[in-house]
Amino acid sequence: MKHFLWSCRFEPTDYFPFPNEVTLNQTRELFKAPHLASAVLLFSTFLVGVVGNGLYLWVLGVKMRRTVTTLWFLHLIFCCLLATLLIPFFAIYVLLGFHWVFSTAICKLHYTCTDLGMFSSVFLLAFISLDRYALTCHPIWCRHHRTLPRAKKLVMGMWLVAFILSAPNLAFRKTYMVDGSRIICNNSYSLSEDWNGTEMQAKVQLAVFTVQFLLSFLLPFCTIAACYVWMGLEMKVKGLAQSGKPFKVMVASVVSFFVFWLPYHVYLCLGLARNVSASLKETFLVIVTVTFCFNVCFTPVLYLFIGETFQQVLRTSLLALVKAAFDEDLNTDESGPESSGRQGPEISSMEMEKN
Numbered sequence: 001m002k003h004f005l006w007s008c009r010f011e012p013t014d015y016f017p018f019p020n021e022v023t024l025n026q027t028r029e030l031f032k033a034p035h036l037a038s039a040v041l042l043f044s045t046f047l048v049g050v051v052g053n054g055l056y057l058w059v060l061g062v063k064m065r066r067t068v069t070t071l072w073f074l075h076l077i078f079c080c081l082l083a084t085l086l087i088p089f090f091a092i093y094v095l096l097g098f099h100w101v102f103s104t105a106i107c108k109l110h111y112t113c114t115d116l117g118m119f120s121s122v123f124l125l126a127f128i129s130l131d132r133y134a135l136t137c138h139p140i141w142c143r144h145h146r147t148l149p150r151a152k153k154l155v156m157g158m159w160l161v162a163f164i165l166s167a168p169n170l171a172f173r174k175t176y177m178v179d180g181s182r183i184i185c186n187n188s189y190s191l192s193e194d195w196n197g198t199e200m201q202a203k204v205q206l207a208v209f210t211v212q213f214l215l216s217f218l219l220p221f222c223t224i225a226a227c228y229v230w231m232g233l234e235m236k237v238k239g240l241a242q243s244g245k246p247f248k249v250m251v252a253s254v255v256s257f258f259v260f261w262l263p264y265h266v267y268l269c270l271g272l273a274r275n276v277s278a279s280l281k282e283t284f285l286v287i288v289t290v291t292f293c294f295n296v297c298f299t300p301v302l303y304l305f306i307g308e309t310f311q312q313v314l315r316t317s318l319l320a321l322v323k324a325a326f327d328e329d330l331n332t333d334e335s336g337p338e339s340s341g342r343q344g345p346e347i348s349s350m351e352m353e354k355n
Contacts, residue, residue, distance in 0.1 A: 034282040038289040039095035042087050045293035049084035052297055053077055068151045072128045075155055079121040080296045086114055087296075093185070094285070100175055100185040107185035108173045115166035119216055123158045125257060126220040129227035136231045165215065168208075202272075209272055213265050221261075225254050260295040263287045 060074045089110050093100055100107060134142050172187045189204040228251075267284045270276050 034286050035094050035097055038286055039091045041289055041293055042091035042094065045297055046084060046087040046091070049080070049087070049293075049297045053081040053084055057081060066148065068131065068146060068148055071148065071151050071155065072124060072131065075159075076121060076124045076128070079117045079124065082113060083117040083121075083292075083296045086110060086117070090114075094289075097182065098184055099182045101183070102185075104175045107175050108170050111173050111185065112166050112169040115169060116162050119162035119165050120159060122216050122220040122257075122261070123162060124155075125253070126223045127154065127158065129224040129253070133227040133231045137234050165212075205272060209268055212268075217261050217265050221254075221257060224257055228254055256295075260291045263291050 057074070057077045060070050060077060064070050089102065089106065102110075131146075134146065169187070172189055173185065174188050175183050175185050176188070178184055187205070187208075189201050189208070263284060267281070267288045270281055270284060
């Protein structure tokens with residue numbers, strides 16, 4: 001009996017390949033358990049993430065006053081939503097055993113947007129950390145210099161830098177046939193059409209990975225950790241925090257960034273290394289998928305749950321939760337010059353029980 005699957009007898013430049021015959025063994029090899037589990041988790045994340053991030057974006061963009069703080073998180077949630085909308089393409093890619101069935105143009109655009117979302121989100125997390133550090137340790141400077149127009153310029157500059165760092169995908173990301181049975185979507189830094197590559201290409205790949213690791217993980221992580229450590233010490237010395245919630249937010253921010261992003265870069269590193277077992281790569285694939293799903297879906301919600309009991313969260317509306325999460329920062333924003341731009345509809349305050 002003949003089985004028809006997405007197969008490989010076509011040129012890498014073909015846009016929409018058609019299915020072809022494969023053997024029963026190839027069919028079983030195609031749908032490996034880690035690939036199937038990762039794809040199911042990714043599709044579930046897509047459904048939850050679109051609804052959750054969409055609601056969160058609506059609250060921040062429409063129902064709350066535009067301040068410096070809400071501006072940071074508005075763009076951060078947009079990055080999460082962008083990553084969520086790209087999930088179906090990658091889920092199908094993983095489900096088919098890393099066999100790309102879409103066009104070369106989609107291959108380039110997909111990974112450009114993926115890197116754009118990654119760089120912009122980590123840059124925003126670093127901005128948020130620096131902003132909170134400045135509010136805590138340099139309130140006088142913030143009162144005169146922390147304004148909404150300047151924050152908008154920083155955000156626009158951040159998006160520009162993120163796009164520049166992501167743009168090489170438009171030039172070097174291509175589709176290739178490998179193993180005589182699969183089409184993959186990957187970067188090629190050589191003039192050769194042979195994906196096995198050369199020693200020079202391997203060195204360029206290593207250099208690109210190093211730059212990406214430094215700019216999208218190590219430097220932002222050090223910035224976030226340093227800001228929150230310094231801010232925590234300052235708050236403890238001056239007695240600025242009357243409850244443990246600010247410290248919980250700080251610890252959660254540092255730990256979540258480290259836990260969510262480190263497996264991704266380890267997985268990329270394994271892809272560059274030689275003689276790495278397939279089982280190890282598949283294990284990290286599942287880990288990366290899980291951390292990615294939590295990152296795009298539940299990181300925004302993390303700030304709402306910290307410092308509140310589960311019953312309080314259930315009894316509180318989404319609008320009141322978001323307002324409570326940013327209440328301190330909004331009061332600080334309003335004290336500075338030109339801190340608020342356009343005014344959104346006022347949110348009715350709702351009393352929340354404190355722990």
